[in-house]
Amino acid sequence: MVVRRGEKKDLVAVLDLIRELANYEKEPYQVTNTVERMEREGFGETPVFGFLVAEISGRIVGTAIYYYRYSTWKGKRLYLEDIVITESERGKGIGTKLFERTEQIARDTDCTGMMWQVLDWNEPAINFYKKYKTRFDEGWINCHLDF
Amino acid sequence: MVVRRGEKKDLVAVLDLIRELANYEKEPYQVTNTVERMEREGFGETPVFGFLVAEISGRIVGTAIYYYRYSTWKGKRLYLEDIVITESERGKGIGTKLFERTEQIARDTDCTGMMWQVLDWNEPAINFYKKYKTRFDEGWINCHLDF
Numbered sequence: 001m002v003v004r005r006g007e008k009k010d011l012v013a014v015l016d017l018i019r020e021l022a023n024y025e026k027e028p029y030q031v032t033n034t035v036e037r038m039e040r041e042g043f044g045e046t047p048v049f050g051f052l053v054a055e056i057s058g059r060i061v062g063t064a065i066y067y068y069r070y071s072t073w074k075g076k077r078l079y080l081e082d083i084v085i086t087e088s089e090r091g092k093g094i095g096t097k098l099f100e101r102t103e104q105i106a107r108d109t110d111c112t113g114m115m116w117q118v119l120d121w122n123e124p125a126i127n128f129y130k131k132y133k134t135r136f137d138e139g140w141i142n143c144h145l146d147f
Numbered sequence: 148m149v150v151r152r153g154e155k156k157d158l159v160a161v162l163d164l165i166r167e168l169a170n171y172e173k174e175p176y177q178v179t180n181t182v183e184r185m186e187r188e189g190f191g192e193t194p195v196f197g198f199l200v201a202e203i204s205g206r207i208v209g210t211a212i213y214y215y216r217y218s219t220w221k222g223k224r225l226y227l228e229d230i231v232i233t234e235s236e237r238g239k240g241i242g243t244k245l246f247e248r249t250e251q252i253a254r255d256t257d258c259t260g261m262m263w264q265v266l267d268w269n270e271p272a273i274n275f276y277k278k279y280k281t282r283f284d285e286g287w288i289n290c291h292l293d294f
Contacts, residue, residue: 018219031220032259041223046193049217067217070196072165072229073178074293076188082219103292112179113293120286129290137289139267144282145250146221146260 003097006051006063008043011035013060014051017084025119049081052101054094061089064098066105069115078106080116095128117142150244153198153210155190158182160207161198164231172266196228199248201241208236211245213252216262225253227263242275264289 006014015035022031041048054062062085069079080102085094106114118125120138129136153161162182169178188195201209209232216226227249232241253261265272267285276283 022220027220033218033220033222037222041217048215048223065217065219067215068195069216069226070188070212070214070228071180072212073169073174073180075180075184076195079216081217107294111294113291115292116290117287118290120288126288132292135291135293137291140264140287140289141267141273142284142287143263143265143276144260144284145262145279146282147254147258 001061001092001094001097002055003052003101004055006042006053008039010051010053010060010063011038011042014038014053014063014065017060017063017086018065018082020086021082021084050105052098054085054098056089061086062094062098064102066102068109068111071112071115074112076109076111078102078109078111078114080114083116099128099132148208148239148241148244149202150199150248151202153189153200155186157198157200157207157210158185158189161185161200161210161212164207164210164233165212165229167233168229168231197252199245201232201245203236208233209241209245211249213249215256215258218259218262221259223256223258225249225256225258225261227261230263246275246279 012035019031022028049065049067051063051065053060064080065082066078066080069077071077083095083098103114118129159182166178169175196212196214198210198212200207211227212229213225213227216224218224230242230245250261265276
């Protein structure tokens with residue numbers, strides 16, 4: 001298993017993983033993103049996000065997608081938007097490798113920390129994050145305005 | 148009252164407003180950010196955030212701080228990190244002006260929408276956001292790893 005930086009050619013597989021996660025989170029119809037949009041927004045002069053992929057024998061089985069946020073309290077933070085491992089490959093330590101490599105990117109790019117969100121019913125994920133020195137911060141509602 | 152793009156010289160007043168909000172959110176000791184860090188991270192070739200200020204007779208009375216996030220489901224989104232009006236100037240429509248100007252920036256920069264968070268006990272803010280077509284999404288826990 002290899003963890004490496006994602007490239008344009010990986011985006012079809014990455015978007016499949018994003019759809020797999022949306023299914024798991026019970027919101028399959030929310031994914032309106034496209035490979036073309038991800039190509040435009042993830043590459044070029046000012047990429048809005050970066051991503052890692054986990055590959056086994058040439059097949060993409062996992063991804064971690066991140067970007068930088070700005071905490072007015074703490075300064076620059078890496079935000080881990082999604083970490084997805086395809087169902088058949090879970091429990092093999094791939095998530096750990098993706099998570100720790102992402103943390104390394106945050107440390108290498110002058111971040112004061114990293115952040116992410118977890119659904120309050122997603123116990124396997126919460127237990128995974130407890131293995132790190134994660135600070136859990138409850139009581140927030142996400143608000144969206146869709147154009 | 149003027150709403151305009153923030154400049155380096157505004158950062159002392161803006162950090163004061165950030166501290167005022169942290170007090171209101173009952174977390175005054177969490178603010179470790181500094182004017183120097185904000186200068187470095189908000190300006191230059193690759194700014195991590197942008198901000199607006201509201202000014203009355205040369206005094207900064209409000210700010211909106213934003214940056215771009217990447218929704219794997221929806222694509223590029225503007226994230227409104229903070230909107231703060233100093234206590235003595237609340238209820239005068241300054242928040243509305245800052246919010247709507249931020250929305251305009253999101254529309255002008257090819258975003259598919261904008262996002263923010265609100266504390267579940269902050270009723271005045273929730274009521275304010277209900278005036279827009281806000282979609283409220285509950286059940287998320289914020290996770291932090293501080294370096």
